[in-house]
Amino acid sequence: MKDLAPILSTLRRHRIAAGLIVLEVALTCAIVTNALHLIQTRVQALNADSGLAESELVVLNLRDSKPPPRERTAGIVAEDMARLRALPGVKAATSSNQIVYGNNSNNSGVTLEPDSKGLRIVASQYAADDQLLPTYGLKLLEGRNFTPDEVLDSFQVFSVPQPSIPQVIVNKVLADKLFAGRSALGQVIYVFGSAPSTIVGVVETLTHPQLHRARSEGGAAMIFPLRGGGNYVLRVDPAQRDAQIKAATAVLEAGDKGRVVTQGRPLTEMRAEFYAQDRAMAWLMGGVCVALLLVTAMGIVGLASFWVQQRTRMIGTRRALGATERQILRYFQIENLLLTTTGVVIGLGGAIALSQLLMQSYELPRLPWAYLPAGALALWLLGQLAVWMPARRAARLAPVAALRA
Secondary structure, three states, X not given: OOOHHHHHHHHHHOHHHHHHHHHHHHHHHHHHHHHHHHHHHHHHHHOOOOOOOHHHEEEEEEEEOOOOOHHHHHHHHHHHHHHHHOOOXXXXXXXXXXXXXXXXXXXXXXXXXXXXXXXXXXXXXXXXXXXXXXXXXXXXXXXXXXXHHHOEEHHHHHOOOOOOOOEEEEEHHHHHHHOOOOOOOOOXXXXXXXXXXXXXXXXXXXXXXXXXXXXXXXXXXXXXXXXXXXXXXXXXXXXXXXXXXXXXXXXXXXXXXXXXXXXXXXXXXXXXXXXXXXXXHHHHHHHHHHHHHHHHHHHHXXXXXXXXXXXXXXXXXHHHOOOOHHHHHHHHHHHHHXXXXXXXXXXXXXXXXXXXXXXXXHOOOOOOOOHHHHHHHHHHHHHHHHHHHHHHHHHOOOHXXXXXX
């Protein structure tokens, strides 16, 4: 405590330099704390589980030079599926209106009362035949899969004013939202006006094709037994993916000379492309954190070195009066701790304010409280490490040499 009086006296004489260090620490604390939180949210997104057997899935997109009439689409898809499933090494195949990491997104409102009355939940709407579950690798928690005779022609279903789809499979998220605390199996929901759909199965995981929307909207999803156009998805041995893409492309193009497979890609490649921006943002935020910490450390080292030069005679006097190297070292460490603590207190307030601004402007999650003490501790340690070398150099000054200077 006896060192505080001369330290405070010195800081009052050097208000501008001390204020700059405090401001630098405060800005670093506010920005780095929120940047680390943003990195953590991006990393969570990169590690999100889609619930699919991603390493085994390949996706094919087709284009016809002369598209067939819509009423024939379901029949053509059924023929294509028969060819693809007959290929050696193809474990399962289906045609789905959408898939995770794709560019399309189909959603519908789900209610427990007809004509959209009562509670309405927006759910991602998948449409495929009875092979979607084994192809995607989805696990049933309750009930059963669709049977082949329950699969409907999507054109016929939606060509009438009141579509009717008797059976539906929902994911656990939607089941819990609609029927909290009780089984969803056998329950009736309404998606298309007054036409009821009975839940015949509940899958453990099935998410929105755009996973960032799954996080913000809750991730409710459902599957209808509909056959129509869309993505052709194959489940194959991961080691044979490229060969299976070539074989599937040849089979599909041979079946119709006017057809071209425009794209055939593993789902893992689609995932990497989907998360490219999140990955780049995480690296950018990491670079910002490192740069700010380095600038702050250099500022502390520079100021401490300057003050050591300015106080050489004072250091020599204290050494001549009996001060030890440890006492001189502690003097500069306490001085740095006071500056860093002041900056950290201001910076933590700035971190909370910046977090509120990000929440309001970009709908980002709230900054967890655990980041505040972690940020404060990191800056305290940084400050002590940065001041160590200049303080150690000051402590080792010989009293006679310091007094001569």
